[in-house]
Amino acid sequence: MSPRSAASEATGGRLRPPARGPRAGLLRRHPLARFLLRRTLTAALLALGVTLVTFVLTNLVPGDPAAANLGQRAIGDPAIVAQFRHQHGLDKPLPVQYATYLGNLFHGDLGESQQSHQPVLTDLGTAVPATLELAGAAIVVSLVVGVAFGVVAALRRDRFTDQLLRVVSLLGVSVPTFWLALLAFYLFFYKFGIAPGSGRIAPEFAPPPDVTGLYTVDAALAGQWPVFWSAVGHLMLPALVLTAYTVGLLTRFTRSAVLEVLGQDYVRAARAKGLPGRTVLFHYVLRAALVPVITVAGLAFGALLSGTVLVESIFAWPGLGAYAYRSATTLDLPAVMGVGLVVGIVYLTVNLAVDVLYGLIDPRVRVQ
Amino acid sequence: MSRFSTGSYPAALSLVAVAALALTACSGAGSTTGSSSGGGKTLVVDTSFNLKTADPGREFEPTGQIVDKALYETLLTFEGNDVTKPIPGLASSYEQSADGRTLTLHLRAGAKFSDGSAVTADDVVFSLNRVIALKGNPSFLLDGVTVTKTDASTVTLVSAKSNPALPFILPNPALGIVNAKTVQAHGGSATASDAAEKYLNSASAGSGPYTLSSFNTNTQVVLTKNPKYNGAAKPTYDKIVIRNVQAPTQKLNVQRGDSQVALDLTSDQVKGLGGGLKVSSGASSDVIFLLLNQDTKVSSVTANAKFVEAVRKGIDYKGLLTLGGAGSVQPAGVIPSNFLGALPASQAAGRDLAGAKAALKASGIAKPSVTLGYPSDLTVDGLSLQTLAERIQAQLKEVGIDVTLAPAPTTTELDNYRNGKEQAGLWYWGPDYPDPSDYLVFLPGNLVGLRAGWKAGADNELTALGEKAATTIGDDTRKTQYEEIQTRLNAGGPFIPLMQPSRNTVSAASVTGIAYNPVWTIDVAALGSK
Numbered sequence A: 001m002s003p004r005s006a007a008s009e010a011t012g013g014r015l016r017p018p019a020r021g022p023r024a025g026l027l028r029r030h031p032l033a034r035f036l037l038r039r040t041l042t043a044a045l046l047a048l049g050v051t052l053v054t055f056v057l058t059n060l061v062p063g064d065p066a067a068a069n070l071g072q073r074a075i076g077d078p079a080i081v082a083q084f085r086h087q088h089g090l091d092k093p094l095p096v097q098y099a100t101y102l103g104n105l106f107h108g109d110l111g112e113s114q115q116s117h118q119p120v121l122t123d124l125g126t127a128v129p130a131t132l133e134l135a136g137a138a139i140v141v142s143l144v145v146g147v148a149f150g151v152v153a154a155l156r157r158d159r160f161t162d163q164l165l166r167v168v169s170l171l172g173v174s175v176p177t178f179w180l181a182l183l184a185f186y187l188f189f190y191k192f193g194i195a196p197g198s199g200r201i202a203p204e205f206a207p208p209p210d211v212t213g214l215y216t217v218d219a220a221l222a223g224q225w226p227v228f229w230s231a232v233g234h235l236m237l238p239a240l241v242l243t244a245y246t247v248g249l250l251t252r253f254t255r256s257a258v259l260e261v262l263g264q265d266y267v268r269a270a271r272a273k274g275l276p277g278r279t280v281l282f283h284y285v286l287r288a289a290l291v292p293v294i295t296v297a298g299l300a301f302g303a304l305l306s307g308t309v310l311v312e313s314i315f316a317w318p319g320l321g322a323y324a325y326r327s328a329t330t331l332d333l334p335a336v337m338g339v340g341l342v343v344g345i346v347y348l349t350v351n352l353a354v355d356v357l358y359g360l361i362d363p364r365v366r367v368q
Numbered sequence B: 001m002s003r004f005s006t007g008s009y010p011a012a013l014s015l016v017a018v019a020a021l022a023l024t025a026c027s028g029a030g031s032t033t034g035s036s037s038g039g040g041k042t043l044v045v046d047t048s049f050n051l052k053t054a055d056p057g058r059e060f061e062p063t064g065q066i067v068d069k070a071l072y073e074t075l076l077t078f079e080g081n082d083v084t085k086p087i088p089g090l091a092s093s094y095e096q097s098a099d100g101r102t103l104t105l106h107l108r109a110g111a112k113f114s115d116g117s118a119v120t121a122d123d124v125v126f127s128l129n130r131v132i133a134l135k136g137n138p139s140f141l142l143d144g145v146t147v148t149k150t151d152a153s154t155v156t157l158v159s160a161k162s163n164p165a166l167p168f169i170l171p172n173p174a175l176g177i178v179n180a181k182t183v184q185a186h187g188g189s190a191t192a193s194d195a196a197e198k199y200l201n202s203a204s205a206g207s208g209p210y211t212l213s214s215f216n217t218n219t220q221v222v223l224t225k226n227p228k229y230n231g232a233a234k235p236t237y238d239k240i241v242i243r244n245v246q247a248p249t250q251k252l253n254v255q256r257g258d259s260q261v262a263l264d265l266t267s268d269q270v271k272g273l274g275g276g277l278k279v280s281s282g283a284s285s286d287v288i289f290l291l292l293n294q295d296t297k298v299s300s301v302t303a304n305a306k307f308v309e310a311v312r313k314g315i316d317y318k319g320l321l322t323l324g325g326a327g328s329v330q331p332a333g334v335i336p337s338n339f340l341g342a343l344p345a346s347q348a349a350g351r352d353l354a355g356a357k358a359a360l361k362a363s364g365i366a367k368p369s370v371t372l373g374y375p376s377d378l379t380v381d382g383l384s385l386q387t388l389a390e391r392i393q394a395q396l397k398e399v400g401i402d403v404t405l406a407p408a409p410t411t412t413e414l415d416n417y418r419n420g421k422e423q424a425g426l427w428y429w430g431p432d433y434p435d436p437s438d439y440l441v442f443l444p445g446n447l448v449g450l451r452a453g454w455k456a457g458a459d460n461e462l463t464a465l466g467e468k469a470a471t472t473i474g475d476d477t478r479k480t481q482y483e484e485i486q487t488r489l490n491a492g493g494p495f496i497p498l499m500q501p502s503r504n505t506v507s508a509a510s511v512t513g514i515a516y517n518p519v520w521t522i523d524v525a526a527l528g529s530k
Helices: A003-011 A022-029 A031-060 A065-069 A078-087 A094-105 A120-155 A160-174 A177-191 A215-221 A225-262 A265-272 A277-314 A320-329 A333-361 B008-026 B062-071 B121-134 B180-185 B247-256 B305-314 B317-324 B353-363 B385-399 B410-418 B436-442 B447-451 B460-471 B475-492
Strands: B042-047 B076-079 B082-088 B091-096 B102-107 B145-151 B154-159 B210-215 B220-225 B239-244 B278-283 B287-292 B369-375 B402-408 B424-429 B495-499 B502-507
Touching (some): A065 A078, A094 A333, A120 A160, A120 A277, A120 A320, A120 A333, A160 A225, A177 A225, A177 A277, A177 B247, A225 A277, A265 A277, A277 A320, A277 A333, A320 A333, B042 B062, B062 B220, B062 B239, B082 B091, B102 B121, B121 B145, B121 B154, B121 B180, B287 B385, B305 B353, B305 B495, B317 B495, B353 B385, B369 B385, B369 B410, B385 B402, B402 B410, B424 B436, B436 B447, B436 B460, B436 B475, B460 B475
Parallel strands (some): B042 B239, B369 B402
Antiparallel strands (some): B076 B082, B091 B102, B102 B154, B145 B154, B210 B220, B220 B239, B278 B502, B287 B424, B287 B495
8 A cells, every 4th residue: 555545544535634725635636637747747857958968068078160161261250250240149158048049949949050040949840750760660560570480480489480580689789780781771772772762752843732741641641642642752761771770679688578578477377278379478478578578679769769860861761860960060059959858758758658568458557 | 456458469469560651651751852843843951050131231151152052043153163263154254354343244134033123233233232231241342332323234243442353253143133112012121120031931032043932940941943034945844843851861862862952971881882873072162270379379389480390291181181072172372272272182281200200399399298179079161079079180190299289179279269268279261252363361370360369460461462462453463362371371380281072072973963062062043953
C-alpha cells in the first residue's frame, strides 16, 4: 500500500481536503493525467536546462560568429561587423543574451538564423518534418522487422535460422551507417537503377502543399499521387539504411526477452491448457517481452536521430541532421540552440511515451 | 518444449523486404529530368550549397551568385569565362572619365522586368544605393561610390577616388538591378531598415532570364524561364533545379542521369568518368598561399627575412600541383594566372634546396620550428588543406625546418587568421571581383597584409606602388604596375603563392555552353542542349 493510500485509510476519508475545482478532481480521479502533468512539468524544466547547457557550450567554442558568417571583405569593415553583432544581439553580455533568448522563446521566437537569414522556427519547420518522416519510417520498419526477427530467433533457438539472424543482427549493429548508406546508394541507385536519386522527391515535382511537412502525408492529403509515390520511393532507401542498426539492436533484445519469458511458469501453464501456439505467443509471451524492447526502441529512436546526420548528407535529405551540421560548422548560434532544443524535446517526448507504454502493456507497472 | 507455429515468418519478412525494394523501384527510379517532360525542358544542377539568401543586396556566396546571375541583370557582364573584358548588360555602353572617378552608363532600351514594367534609371539608382545602405557582405563593392540618375536612360557612378576596377565590379550578381517599385512595396528601401529580404527569397524582382519559383537554403532552388526577358540570348531550359548535394552523391547522380550538371567533383572523382559525360577542367581563380607572420611578437622565426626566403626556396611547387589535379597551375604571384596583371609563369618560384638551406643558415636560426595553422575541414575546389599542409611539412623538413601542424575547424582558425595570430598559415584568396586591384589587400597595412602581421610602413615603396596602381587607368599601364608589385611582393613579402587548384564541371553530353566563371561559377541561363 502506498503511503498516500495509507493516509487516506487512516482518515477514513473524513479529513480529506476540500476539492480545489474541477481540475484538481480530474487529477485525483485520473492518475495517468496526474502522471502526465508531472512529467510534462519536469520535461519543461529539463528543456530549460537543455537551452542553458546548449547556450553555454556554444559560447564556449572558440571562434567568432561574425568571422564565420561575414565575407572576407565585410569582416574588415568595423561598421558592418558592428551591425552584424547588433542585429544578432552579440554585442550584449552573455547573461543578457541568454535572458533575451529565453524571453523570446516564451513567445515562440527562436531567433534568426545567421546562415539562412530566416527565423530558426521557419527553418526547423522544414527540417524537423523531413527528419521525422525519415526516422519515423525507419523506427516503424525497425520495430516490425526487429521484433519479428527476435521472436523467430528465440523460437528457433540455436537452430540455423537463429544463427542466421544472429549474423544479420550483428552485421546491422556493426556496419557503420554512413558506409552502408554509400553502398546502398551506389548499388540500388547507380548500379541497379531500382532506387530513385537523392532528395525527398524527384526534381520534376514541386513539393506538395505544406500541411504536416511530411511529403508522403501531404501529397496523399492533396491527392497528388505521382508526388506521393515519388516521396515514398525517395524515402525507402535512406529509411532502410537507417533501420540496419535498430533492427540488429531490437532483434538481439527481443530474442533475449522472449527467451526469458518462454521459461516462465505462466507460459508453461498456458501451453499446458492447450492454447494455440499463436495465442500463447501474442497474448502471453510477446506482451511480457515487449517491456524491455520498448525501452530499447526509445533509445533506438535517439540513435536514429543521430544516424540521420550522415545518411541525410549522402541522400541529400534536407533534415535536422544536415541543418545541425551546417549550423555547427558556421557557428550559427540561434540555429544550434534551436536544434538542441528540438532534439531535447524529442528525447523527452520519446521517454514519456515509453513510460506511458509501459503502463499500457504491463499492468504491474501501471501508474499509481 | 513445444513449438510455436512460426514457419511462415521468415518468408513473410523476406516478402516485406522485397516488396519495399520493389516499391522503391516502381516509384521514381530513373527520374526523368534533363529532357522534355510535361512542363517543358528541365535542367538539374547539383552543387554543395553555400547559400544564405537570394536578395542581391545581401548575397555574396557562391550558390547565391549562381542563382542571382540567372534572376537579375547587371549593368555590365562578362562573356563566358573571359573576365578580362566587361561587356554590355543592362547598360548598352559606358564611358569612364580620364581620372577614373566617373563612370557613365547608358541603359539598354526595351529592357523589362519579369512583371512587364520597364527597367529605368530610377531602378538602377535604387538598387545600387540599396546595396550600399544595407551594409551587407557585398556593400564593399561600392565603397565610396555615389550613384545618380543623369537622365531617363543614363546613370552616373562617381567614386571618391579613382576607381578603374568599377567596370569589373559591376558584373557581380550582387549588383543586380531590382524592380524598385516591387521591392519598395514589400518593405524594401535604400536604407539599413530595408525589410525586403523575405520577399526576395520567395519571388524575384529582376529582369534576368529566369524568375524564382522556390527557394530553400538547405534543399533546392527552382528557377523558371522569364517570358518577358529580352536580353540577347534566350535561355534554353524552361526550368532549372539547383539542388544541394554533396560531391560523392553528385557524381552518382550525374552518372545515372538524375542530374545534368555536377559542380563540385574533385580531380580524383572525375578520373575515368565515361558514359557520355563531359568534364571541363581548368585552373580555378582561387589562389592558395602560405603566410609567414612578420610580427616578431607572434614569431621571431617567421619574421626573419632569410627564413621566409628559405621557405620560398624549399617548397616543391611542382610536387604540390600533383595534389591539385589536372589543370591546376602555380601562379607566379598572388594574382591568378587568368587575370590582368598576372605574372608570367616563367617568373614562378621553383624549388632550390641548396639555396633554401643556405638562406636558412644565413637566417642565424638554429633548428627553426614553426606552427602552421590552417582550417582542416576546408577544401578549396576539392583540395583538402590538410593534405596540402602535410606535404608542405614533409618538404620543409628536407630543408631543416620543423613544421608543427595545427589543424582546426574553419570557424576557430578564421579567428586566428583574421586577427593575425598565426605564425604560419595556409589559406586561399578567392576573387571578390576579377580585377588586380582586389589583390592590393596583400600589401602592408591592408586586410590580408595585417593578417600576416605586415603593418603599414613595413615597405613604403610597395605601398606607394599599390596606391598608384589603384588609381591608374589603362590596362597596359596597370598590367605593368601590378607585375612590379608582385615581383616586389615575391622578393620581400610574407606570402608564398602555392597553387590554383583544378576546377571541374561535369555535365551530360546533351548540355552545351559550360564555362567556369570566377565570379558566378556558372551561368545556368547560358547553358544549351543538343
